[in-house]
Amino acid sequence: MNEFRRLLPQVTDVAREVGEGLRERRSGIPATGPDVASVIEAFDEVDRPAVALLRERLGAVRPRAVWAPDEVGTMVGARGETWVCDAVDGAVQFLRGLPHWGVSITLVADARPVLAVLYAPQLDILYTAAEGAGARLNGRPVTTSSKTLAAALACTSQPPHNLEPERAGASLTGMLRRALVVRNLGPTSLQVAQVGSGHVDVFWEYGRDVNNLLPGSLIAREAGAVVTDAAGAPWRLDSSSFVAAAPSVHREVMEVLAAVG
Structure with a gap:
């Protein structure tokens, strides 16, 4: 231990x-x-x-x-x-x-x-x-789900000071076209953690939101989720975007976000 x-x-x-x-x-x-x-x-x-x-x-x-x-x-x-x-x-x-x-x-x-x-x-x-x-x-x-994006519950939120509302809006449009449903289920930290337990299949966000992302990022990663930025690089404290996804949907999520630019 x-x-x-x-x-x-x-x-x-x-x-x-x-x-x-x-x-x-x-x-x-x-x-x-x-x-x-x-x-x-x-x-x-x-x-x-x-x-x-x-x-x-x-x-x-x-x-x-x-x-x-x-x-x-x-x-x-x-x-x-x-x-x-x-x-x-x-x-x-x-x-x-x-x-x-x-x-x-x-x-x-x-x-x-x-x-x-x-x-x-x-x-x-x-x-x-x-x-x-x-x-x-x-x-x-707990561990993640094994769904495809077409069957996925995707969640998102907006950090307190989002300097990229256009990218956030474009990504929402893209995800609405590919995921089964898109929702905001409350506090960011809880939604990210729920990726780890399979209640949510992917959470993504643009902007820096370290306080809200830190606890869920560890919980999701320890449960087997893939935690990156919107370009697929490992998420860090200074990253300007965030993705936590079940391994089964991460590649598809990256495709959606790549189209945002």
Whole structure:
């Protein structure tokens, strides 16, 4: 058992503690307020204490790991260990009273994700993975689907600051023509992880979205998914596109995205 796998039970306990605390504070009623400022204020009321608890608990689990200085996680260093976390992953859904939100925790070592936990309390979903140790959903090992693209559920999303909306739009058109269905099922991290468990066959996205992609990328890869950029090169923290796909559909997905340019 490698050292990162040994941390999984502790990190899972942290995710559960934070997630259950947030569930208790969630009323199920959409947050009121007519403008962006009021929405941000409502979110900060629940996010701030949850982040503080995450930092306290994870600091005790891995004292030498630092905390990513921004939520998007773009400042992850090339050396050393960094926690990249989102206490309320799926903030829009949380504030709207929808169940598709969760706690995401990733430990990054030397610019690669080595441990990931995703806990969605209201969906009863717990994904865990450690580098070289496989991926699990609610304690059971998972693997990808074996569908063709014509029978596939393809998912996509948009990062907070998407600088390539034209490519995203063109890729959506292309995928709609080739895949069985295209959907957005909630938080990006959860959709990517669901590629690993076979609930989703492919997830793709244009733009840099490191925080949301890190946990799912490890879970999907450990479950046997192919994780690349839109050109087929291995995905890295500075990549400007992302694809996680079952091996059976990855080649077809690359064909669709190559036509986008």
